[in-house]
Amino acid sequence: MPVDTKAATDRLMRFLAVEGVTGQEAAIGRELTAALKESGVPAKAIRLDDANTRIPVPTETGNLIVDLPGRGALHNQPRIMFMTHMDTVPLCAGAKPKKSGRKIVNEAKTALGGDNRCGCGVLVTLAAELAKQKLDHPPITLLFCVREESGLYGARHVKLDELGSPAMAFNYDGGSASNVIIGAVGADRWNVEIFGRASHAGVAPERGISSTMIMALALADVKAGGWFGKVVKGKSQGTSNVGPVTGGEGRPAGDATNVVTDYVHVRGESRSHDGKFFKEITKAYKAAFEKAAKKVTNAQGKSGKVKFKAETDYFPFRMKDNLPVVKRAVEAVSAVGGTPNVRTANGGLDANWMVRHGVPTVTFGAGQNEAHTIDEWINLDEYDRACALAVQLATMR
Structure with a gap:
């Protein structure tokens, strides 16, 4: 399914230029809100929760939540959720993103922030493509979490009823868009x-x-x-x-x-x-x-x-391969030309807490490489595939 990759890359460059280290996500939250509105999402569909009032360390803002009503032949299907986190590690402060061929690199001696501005770019691109192409899809929740990097706090303190009780979720936070992460430590x-x-x-x-x-x-x-x-x-x-x-x-x-x-x-x-x-x-x-x-x-x-x-x-988790969320993920990766790599992760993910909340969640990458280091870079081919994958996941019958 075609995706406007130039617009997707432009969004990513825009988000990378906004500082938002863990606990200080207010500015990137405003930028994401503006980009969502520009993409055709009504203002009334966008809101912040009050998770920051329950997080035990200072946090500027709550999680950003977006409600997209279902459309067309799929409008009565169970709700699904796409999620990512909008904070970066402190090492990203002062990053200066620059395109270099099919990569985005950093002109500053800092980490770049692809973890997880890539995920932010994917979710906003998904909303933009659904609106632009008027694609049929089930009800969708977009969740942008705070303070993932300092303890998965946003996902831990989100309230399930504020998410519309999704049947399954897809989290963007990793390297390759072909990685189908179904468990973590x-x-x-x-x-x-x-x-x-x-x-x-x-x-x-x-x-x-x-x-x-x-x-x-x-x-x-x-x-x-x-x-x-x-x-x-x-x-x-x-x-x-x-x-x-x-x-x-x-x-x-x-x-x-x-x-x-x-x-x-x-x-x-x-x-x-x-x-x-x-x-x-x-x-x-x-x-x-x-x-x-x-x-x-x-x-x-x-x-x-x-x-x-x-x-x-x-808490650790490992979902069974035959769960609907895993089957949908594997099928979608194949549909966009990838080879599904079903695996577990040795790091914590927001998915750990979503599974704990009762929402089966698969995690994909979006082109991030060498995260949390000054050598961080973004593979735009993988990022494009991650965007196409999100649209595929949202519109599958």
């Missing part, structure tokens, strides 16, 4: 506060309790036990990582080399396709920090203390 996000005791490191180090040493012993224990990085325990597999190590918000871990460090804050994550196993990985970290705290004592016999907290960021 679950993850814990954990943090630990390590409390020691400050002392002059040259005059009386024995009076101190080093939080740094507690952390070092704990992480060495985790590594020795096989719980760091790629984790394989029998038939169970997962991953873990230790992220920022600080002395609290905006502070280094430790004040000076001549002071025994009394406080360290560590953040990390545990992932697995097995919903129980990523919890086991988290428990291994907790046990290691608690054990290490007891080992580090001062001359008076006092030991350090730890305060370990963990929260499930998202």
Whole structure:
């Protein structure tokens, strides 16, 4: 089915030029709203929800939701949803997109923002083509989520009844438009506060309790036990990582080399396709920090203390190949000239929460490459295919 690829690329370039790092999506939300109206979507069909009032970190705006009534022979079919996220990682701030042949590259030393301005371009192009070509389609919801990059918060806090209770959904967030992603890992996000005791490191180090040493012993224990990085325990597999190590918000871990460090804050994550196993990985970290705290004592016999907290960021899922949403996805990819690559993802997706909400959701790519790096670029051939795929998915009988 023909798509105006020049208009689709122009939209993508337009959206890439609008900064909108995670939590600061108001400007890109306004730009998407304007582009949707220009594409023929009535203003009354476009709205923001109040998910940002439920998200526990500062978020400028809610999710952007668009209602497209069904048309023609398909107007009474069950509602379907197309979704993407409108935030980027902070590394995208200051991006300068530039076309280079069949690629979009970046003139700035930042990430480009194809993740996920590509998805935004696909959804707006879908709305534009449905209106321009007056194509028959079922009722459709378009959902542009906030704060995907910092915890899938927009999808987590959306209300299902505000989406019109779709029967299935198609999410755009990945590399190739031929990828049919039907499952993804679950993850814990954990943090630990390590409390020691400050002392002059040259005059009386024995009076101190080093939080740094507690952390070092704990992480060495985790590594020795096989719980760091790629984790394989029998038939169970997962991953873990230790992220920022600080002395609290905006502070280094430790004040000076001549002071025994009394406080360290560590953040990390545990992932697995097995919903129980990523919890086991988290428990291994907790046990290691608690054990290490007891080992580090001062001359008076006092030991350090730890305060370990963990929260499930998202739950793993894997849909069956024979579900209607998967069959529709595979058929559509083939119809636009692709070879369906049915697979699972090792990263979290907004689809994790949509499936949790009860909406079976398949995820596709839209031409993004080297996301979250300064080498990021967009394959316009894949982007064009992703746009054509969306139209195919929306109009299949």
